[in-house]
Amino acid sequence: MPGQKIRVLIAKPGLDGHDRGAKVVARALRDSGMEVIYSGLRQTPEQIVQAALQEDVDAVGLSILSGAHMTLFSRVVGLLKENQAEDILVFGGGIIPDDDIPKLKEIGVDRIFQPNAHTSDIIDFLKETVHRGETLA
C-alpha cells in the first residue's frame, strides 16, 4: 500500500560476529524511512525466518562474512518457500566471491551487495522491488 513503510529484517545468520556492515545498513535503511528489525548475532536460519514471518517483513537482508553463505542463504530461502513466503525478498552481503553470486541468484537470492556497496543502492533496490511487488498484486 502506498505510504506504508517498507519493513526489513537485517539478520546475522551462523556463527559470524562481525556486525559492522549489518549495523551500518540497518541504520541507513532506518534513516531512509524504513522499519528495520535487527536480529542480533548468531541466529539460525529457522530463527531468522520465524522473525521474518512474525514481523511481517517485506525483505530479509543477510550479512555473512564467514564463508558459510551458500549454506545459510539456501536454508533461509528454502524455509521461506516452505512457509509460503516466497514474496519476501532475500538480499545480503558480506564476503561473497564473484563466482558464488550467480549460484546464489539461482537458488532464489534476489540481490547481493559486495563490499563497498553504497547504502543508497540498497535503499533504491528495496524501494523499487518492494513497490513493484505490490503493484502487481
Place this chain on the structure above:
Amino acid sequence: MDGTDTDKDQTVYTPEHLSQLDYQRDLGDPGEFPYTRGVYPNMYRGKLWTMRQFSGYGSAEETNHRCKFLLEQGQTGLSIAFDLPTLMGIDSDDPLSEGEVGKCGVAIDSLEDMEILFEGIRLDQVTTSMTVNAPAAILLAMYVAVADKQGVDRAKIRGTAQNDILKEFIAQKEWIYPPQPSMRLVVDSIEFCTKHLPAYNSISISGYHIREAGSTALQELAFTLRDGIEYVEACLEAGMDVDDFAPRLSFFFDSHNNFFEEIAKFRAARRLWAHVMRDRFGAKKEQSWMCRFHTHTSGYSLTAQQPANNVVRTTLQALAAVLGGTNSLHTSSRDEALALPTEEAAQIALRTQQILAHESGVPDTADPLGGSYFVETLTSQLEEGAWEYFDKIDGMGGMIKAIEKSFPQKEIQEASFRHQKAVERKEEIVVGVNEYLSDDTPLRIKTLHISPALREHQVQRLQTLREQRNHQAVKQTLSELKGAAQSDQNLMPFLIHCVKEYATLGEICDTLKEIFGAYQEPDF
C-alpha cells in the same frame, strides 16, 4: 571531517609545535623509558620484526601444509587462524557448525587436530601466535600438550595466545561466557604462563578488531590500552605480582590508511603504556614498561574492486608499521575482500615485507621520524586523547562496566557510520570504489574455495576419536574440570588433563558453560 581525532589541519608544522617537547621526558632514546622511539636500542639492526602471516583454513593437514610453505618462503613466525566453530568452542559435528567448518580458519576439534597441525614442526623451533579468544585457554592447553608430546621443554615454548576477551565484548563479538568467568579464564592462563611458560606471551591485547569494527585511531589506541589496564588490575586482584606477569603482556594493533597518524599511534602507545605501568601500577622492571606489539595491516581498507590496488595499500600500511617500530607484522593479501588468500596472494604479501626489510633501507635507522614537527605533534595529540578516554572509562567504574553500559560499542558504531557517510559523500576517496572506477572487465583473480566435504571429514574423525579414546578418563577429567571451575583453582592444569585424554573442544566448553553460563549481548 575525516573521522579521525588528530588535528591535521595545518599544512606545515614548525618548531613552535614542539616547544613543549622534552627529549628525555617525552621521547628518550630507543630502548629507554618512555620507549616512544622503540622498545629496543638497536631496533631492526639488532633484529628485524617477525614476519608473521596470519593463516589457516580447512583441515589441520591443509593448514600444516600452508604453514610449511610460508616458513619455506622465509616467514619467521607462525600465526594460526581458526574456524568459527573452533573460535566459538563448538565441534565440527555440532548442528551450528554446518557451512562453517574450515571456512575462515582451521578446524580444531581435539588435540588430535592440533598434533596434525604441528606435524613436522617442533614447538621449540618456531614461535606461534594463536588467534583465539573465548576458548583460548583450551587451545593453549592443547599447544602445551603437543609440546609435551614432542618432548619440548615448556620453558622453551615461545609464541602468543590472543586471549583478549574484552575486545570481543567490544568489537569482534566472539564470546562464550559472561565477562566475569571470561576474565577468570584469562587470569588463570596468564598466571599459568607466568609460572610455566616464561617465554610465552600470555595475551595479545588487541586494537585491530576495534579499528576494523569502525573505530578511529584514537579509539583503537585508547580502548586497547584501557583493556590492558583492566587485565593488569584483574591479575593484581588475583594476587599476582605485576613484575611477574607484565613483561609477557603484548599488544596488537591495526595499520590503517592515514600514514602519519598510524605512525604516531604506535609511538603514543609505547609512551602511554610505559607511564601506565610505571606510574599507575608501580612496576619496577623495565620489561614491565615495554609495549611490545604485533601489527596487522587493515583488512577493511582493502577493496573487492580492482584488487591489484590492495598490494599498494598494504605496502603503505606495512611501511607505517615499520616506521612506527612494530615488533611483528602481518601484511594482508590482495584478495582480502573476496576470500581467504590463495598461495600466490599470500606470497606477494610476504614479499612486501621482505622488500621493505631488505631493499628499502628503512630498517637501518631506529625511529627515523623522531623529532619530526608533524609526527611528534600527532603523537602527543593521540596520547592526550587517550588519557581523556582512560579518565572517562575509569569514571564509569572500569572497562567491564563501560562495556555493560555499551560505551565503547556505541563509540565504534558511531564512528563506523560516520565513515560510511564520508565515503558515500566522497569526503573520503576510496580509489577504484568511489573514484577512478574501472570500466574494463575486472581482473578475475583466482580465489580460494573451501570444500564442503571438509565438514564430513571432521565429523568422521570425531566419530573415530570418540570410539578410540578412553571414555572413563574423558569423563573423569571433565568432571574434575567442572569441580575446579566451581572453586578458585587455576583451570589450566585441569584443561591440559582434559585435552590429553582427547576430550573435544565442544565437550570442554560445554562443561564450563554449565558453571559459567552463556553471555547475552545487551540491546542498544
